[in-house]
Amino acid sequence: MKTENPLKSEAPLSPDDRYGRLRDLLAAGAGVLLVTVAVLVGRAIQHANGSLRVQWPPLLASWDPHVGPGTPAAVVVAVAVIAYGPVLAARLPWRGLLLTAWTASLAWTLSLALIDGWERGVARRLTTKHEYLRVIDRFDDIGAALRGFDDHILIGPPGNWPAHVAGHPPGATLTFVGLDRIGLGGGAWAALWCLLLAVSASVAVLITLRALGDEHLARRAAPFLVLAPVAVWAGVSADGYFAAVAAWSVTFLALAATRRGCRGAMAGGATGGGAKGIWAPALVSGLLFGLTCYLSYGLTLIAVLLLAVLALARTARPLVPFLLGASVVPLAFTLAGFNWWDAYHLLVERYYQGAGGVRPYGYWVWANLACTTLAAGLATVAGLRRALSAAPGAVRTLRPGSGTGRDPADAAQRLGLLALAALLALLVADLSGMSKAETERIWQPFVLWLLPAAALLPDTARRGWLTAQAVVALLVNHLLWTGW
Numbered sequence: 001m002k003t004e005n006p007l008k009s010e011a012p013l014s015p016d017d018r019y020g021r022l023r024d025l026l027a028a029g030a031g032v033l034l035v036t037v038a039v040l041v042g043r044a045i046q047h048a049n050g051s052l053r054v055q056w057p058p059l060l061a062s063w064d065p066h067v068g069p070g071t072p073a074a075v076v077v078a079v080a081v082i083a084y085g086p087v088l089a090a091r092l093p094w095r096g097l098l099l100t101a102w103t104a105s106l107a108w109t110l111s112l113a114l115i116d117g118w119e120r121g122v123a124r125r126l127t128t129k130h131e132y133l134r135v136i137d138r139f140d141d142i143g144a145a146l147r148g149f150d151d152h153i154l155i156g157p158p159g160n161w162p163a164h165v166a167g168h169p170p171g172a173t174l175t176f177v178g179l180d181r182i183g184l185g186g187g188a189w190a191a192l193w194c195l196l197l198a199v200s201a202s203v204a205v206l207i208t209l210r211a212l213g214d215e216h217l218a219r220r221a222a223p224f225l226v227l228a229p230v231a232v233w234a235g236v237s238a239d240g241y242f243a244a245v246a247a248w249s250v251t252f253l254a255l256a257a258t259r260r261g262c263r264g265a266m267a268g269g270a271t272g273g274g275a276k277g278i279w280a281p282a283l284v285s286g287l288l289f290g291l292t293c294y295l296s297y298g299l300t301l302i303a304v305l306l307l308a309v310l311a312l313a314r315t316a317r318p319l320v321p322f323l324l325g326a327s328v329v330p331l332a333f334t335l336a337g338f339n340w341w342d343a344y345h346l347l348v349e350r351y352y353q354g355a356g357g358v359r360p361y362g363y364w365v366w367a368n369l370a371c372t373t374l375a376a377g378l379a380t381v382a383g384l385r386r387a388l389s390a391a392p393g394a395v396r397t398l399r400p401g402s403g404t405g406r407d408p409a410d411a412a413q414r415l416g417l418l419a420l421a422a423l424l425a426l427l428v429a430d431l432s433g434m435s436k437a438e439t440e441r442i443w444q445p446f447v448l449w450l451l452p453a454a455a456l457l458p459d460t461a462r463r464g465w466l467t468a469q470a471v472v473a474l475l476v477n478h479l480l481w482t483g484w
Contacts, residue, residue, distance in 0.1 A: 017458070020386070020458075021458065021461065023385060024382035024385060024386070024457065024461075025382070027381050027382050027384075027385035028378040028379075028381050028382050028468070030381070031373040031378050031381040032378070034366075034369065034370045034373055035058075035370045035373055035374060037370075038057065038058040038366070038367040038370035038371075039056075039057065039058065039370075041363065041367075042054075042057025042058050042363065042367060043057060045057070045360070045363060051358050051359060051360055052359060052360070052363065052364075052437065053355040053358060053359055053437065054437055054438075054483075056480060057367065057437075058364075058367040058368070058370045058371050058437070059371060059374065059440055059476075059480065059482065059483075060437055060438045060440070060441070060482065060483035061476075061480040061481060061482045061483055062480065062481050062483075063479070063480060063481075064479070064480060064481035065478065065479050066115070066116070066478065066481075067115065067478060068114060068115040068116055068117045068121070069114050069115075069117060069118070070110070070111040070112060070113065070114025070115040070116075070121070071115050071478070073107070073110075073111035073114065074108070074111035074112050074114075074115060074473075074474060074477070075474070077104065077107045077108045077111055078108070078227060078470035078473075078474065080104075081104060081108070081223055081226055081227045081466065081470070082223075082227070082463050082466045082467055082470065083463075085104075085222070085223030085226065085227070085466065086220075086223055086459075086462050086463065086466075088100060089219045089220070089222040089223055090219055094210075094215065097206070097219065097222060098203050098206060098207070101202050101203055101206060101222050101225065101226055102199060102200060102202065102203050104226045105199035105202045105225070105226050105231070106195070106196070106199045108226055108227060108231050109195060109198065109199050109231040109234050109235035109240075110122075110195060110235060112231055112232050112235055112473060112474075112477050113125075113195070113235035113236055115477045115478060116477075116481070121236070122187075122188065122191045122192075122195075122235075122236055123186075123187045123188040123191060124187050125187065125191055125236040125237070126176075126187050126190045126191055126194070126236065126237075126238065127186075127187040127190075129162060130162050130163040130164050131162065131164055131238075132162075132164055132165055132172060132173045132175075132176045132190075132238065133176055133186075133187060133190055134162050134165075135161065135162065135165050135173060136176060136177055136180050136185070139173065139174070139177045142174070142177070142336075143336060143337065145170070146170055146333070146336045146337050146338045147336070147337035147338070149170050149338055149343065150338075150339065150342055150343050150346055152166070153166045153343060153346040153347055153350055154346055154349060154350050154353065155350055155353045155354060156353075163354075164238070166347065166350055167347060167350075167351075168295060168296050168297065169293070169294040169295065169296070169297060169333070169338070169340060169343065170294070170333070170338055171291060171294030171295045171329070171333070172238060172242070172294075172295045172296065175193075175238075175241070175295075176190050179193060191236040193241065194235075194236050194237060194238055194240050194241040195234075195235050195236050195240070197240070197241045197244040197245070198234040198235065198237075198240025198241055198243060198244050198444075199234070199244075200244050200247075200248075201240075201243050201244040201247040201248075201448050202222075202225040202226060202448075204244070204247035204248045204250070204251040205221070205225055205247060205251075205448060205449065205451070205452060206218045206221070206222060206225065207251050207254070207255070208247075208250055208251045208254045208309075208418075209221055209415060209418075209452055209455075211251075211254040211255055211257075211258045212254050212257075212258065212309065212312050212313065212414060212415075212418065213411035213412075213414050213415050214411040216411075217411050217412060217415050217452075217455050218455075220455035220462075221415075221451070221452040221454065221455035223462070223466055224377075224379060224380070224383075224451050224452070224454035224455065224465075224466065224469065225451050225452065227466055227469045227470050227473075228376070228377060228447075228451050228469060228473075229374060229375055229376065229377045229469060229472045229473040229476065230375040230376065230377075230440075230444055230447045230448070230451075231473060232375075232440075232473050232476050232477050232482060233375065233440055233441040233444060233482065234444060237441055237444075239296075239441050239442055239444045239445070240444055241295075242292065242295045242296050242299060242444070242445060243444040243445040243448050245288055245291055245292050245295060246288070246289075246292045246299055246302045246445040247445070247448055247449075248288050249285050249286075249288035249289040249292055249302065249306070250285075250302065250305050250306060250309060250449075251285075252281040252282070252284045252285035252288065253281070253282065253285035253306055253309050253310070253318060253322060254309050254313070255281040256277070256278045256279075256280075256281040256282035256285060256317075256318035256321070256322070257278075257309055257310055257312075257313035257315050257317070257318050258313050259277040259278060278317055278318050278321065279321045281318075282318035282319075282320075282321035282322045282325065283321045283322070283324060283325040284325065285306075285318070285322055285325065286321065286322040286323060286324060286325020286326035286327075286328075287325040287326070287328055287329065288325075289302065289303075289306065289322075289325075289326050290325065290326045290327065290328055290329035290330055291329050293329070293330065293340070294329050294330070294333055294340070296445075297340075297344050297347065298429055298434065298435065298442070299445055301425040301428055301429055301446070302425070302445060304421055304422075304424055304425040304428070305418070305421050305422055305425060305449060306322075307421075308417065308418055308421035309418075311398055312398070312414050312417065312418065314398065348434070351434060355436075355437070356433075356434070356436055359436040359437055360436075361433055361436065364435075364436035364437055365430060365431065365433075367437075368430050368435060368436070368437070368439045368443075369430065371437075371438075371439045371440040371443075372426065372439060372440070372443060372447060372450075374440060374472060374476060375439075375440045375443070375444070375447050376447050376450050376451060377451075377454075377468065377469040377472050377473075378465070378468045378469070378472065379454040379457060379465035379466065379468055379469050380447075380450050380451055380453055380454050380469075382454070382457060382465065383419070383452075383453030383454040383455065383456045383457055384419060384420075384423065384450060384453045386416065386453065386456040386457070387415075387416030387417070387419050387420055387453045387456060388416075388420065390412065390413045390416045390456075391413075391416065391417065391420060393409075393410075393413045394413035394414055394416055394417040394420075395417070397410045397413055397414060412455075412456055415452055415453070415455060415456070416453060416456060418449060418452070419449060419450050419452060419453040421449070422446045422447075422448075422449030422450050423446075423450060425446050426443055426446040426447075426450075429443065429446070438483070440482075441482075441483075454469075
């Protein structure tokens with residue numbers, strides 16, 4: 001039996017090529033079916049007993065057809081990326097590509113947010129009763145707030161934290177406390193902070209793909225990273241900020257593991273070499289991973305991606321500086337009086353005090369994947385189908401003596417393996433039962449690494465798949481009011 005080549009796309013099409021494209025469409029069709037069933041079953045359950053605790057299952061959203069000032073901009077950005085994105089991604093100098101990807105991601109994400117208007121879609125997003133900004137004044141004495149943080153996690157005692165504050169380690173809240181202290185207080189500044197960092201994640205992924213695979217595949221992935229439906233939830237939410245911090249941790253570890261200096265990564269140059277080329281980026285990676293763990297408990301699962309990076313690079317050399325860097329933030333918080341492990345156990349108790357104790361696991365364990373399908377888009381589903389097809393070959397490239405992995409076919413398989421590592425982390429989060437609903441927003445750090453799988457799709461079909469990505473995002477943002 002012949003093995004499908006994920007990069008094969010030249011005309012005329014062979015029977016294997018046509019069969020591969022048919023399977024891409026079937027995978028996308030399965031994604032549509034999953035979402036449809038999740039909607040229909042979810043509506044029936046919610047109508048019967050309200051136990052899903054969402055108004056438009058499986059998404060935390062309500063039916064609200066509308067247009068706004070961002071509508072024309074979003075359509076223009078979508079058309080421009082579909083029409084010119086693949087060509088520009090192939091031809092721009094590497095630095096130009098990174099800058100263009102960041103700018104286009106910002107334009108796409110901001111225009112989607114502005115469909116809801118500036119106040120409703122941006123400035124007031126992070127000021128609701130559930131958000132971090134509501135407790136800024138309770139952190140006048142940061143030391144005392146950290147020492148007493150656990151006392152306010154459970155529902156019941158006076159002064160319990162709002163949902164998002166209680167649901168995350170205090171690093172998340174301290175970010176916004178810090179912004180307020182330097183004169184950037186209020187919802188608009190908080191939103192811009194999250195937005196600007198969130199869109200930098202696409203640049204982090206591109207640099208990682210180039211370091212671990214090859215530049216050609218990174219360029220193929222760029223338009224799909226820009227025109228991602230998950231941008232609906234990245235703008236504006238703190239989870240987009242968390243996703244960026246986690247993404248840059250993975251990127252710096254990839255630079256350390258492949259011994260690429262930061263200048264080389266930006267310029268597309270050669271490897272940095274030497275111990276310095278490993279220690280500096282590995283330390284930064286560790287610092288960012290430590291911070292990630294104190295922004296969101298669930299993002300400890302980014303360790304799966306970090307391990308995948310080391311496996312793909314076939315090295316453990318960055319581990320020592322990485323672990324040194326990763327110890328800094330936990331040590332600082334522990335010395336300040338916050339115990340991560342105790343707080344997490346209290347959070348689990350609070351989770352089951354609230355919606356987590358009501359929402360049925362039997363629905364959400366698969367409906368969460370329908371949320372992911374909407375956030376990642378149908379092109380990603382089709383790309384993951386190709387990644388799974390190439391997985392056996394990808395594992396073989398990791399064996400000693402199997403070559404450098406710089407062959408285009410090997411690079412495609414390795415990209416697929418990185419995407420599958422993100423899928424594994426996502427599935428662990430799903431099975432844990434601590435992610436029932438709202439995963440279209442919460443799982444942004446994992447969905448981000450699923451998106452490059454679309455680079456495995458054939459050239460001649462890329463604009464069609466990009467169109468599918470844009471249509472999903474535009475429909476969701478124009479027909480629904482998304483929560484949080």
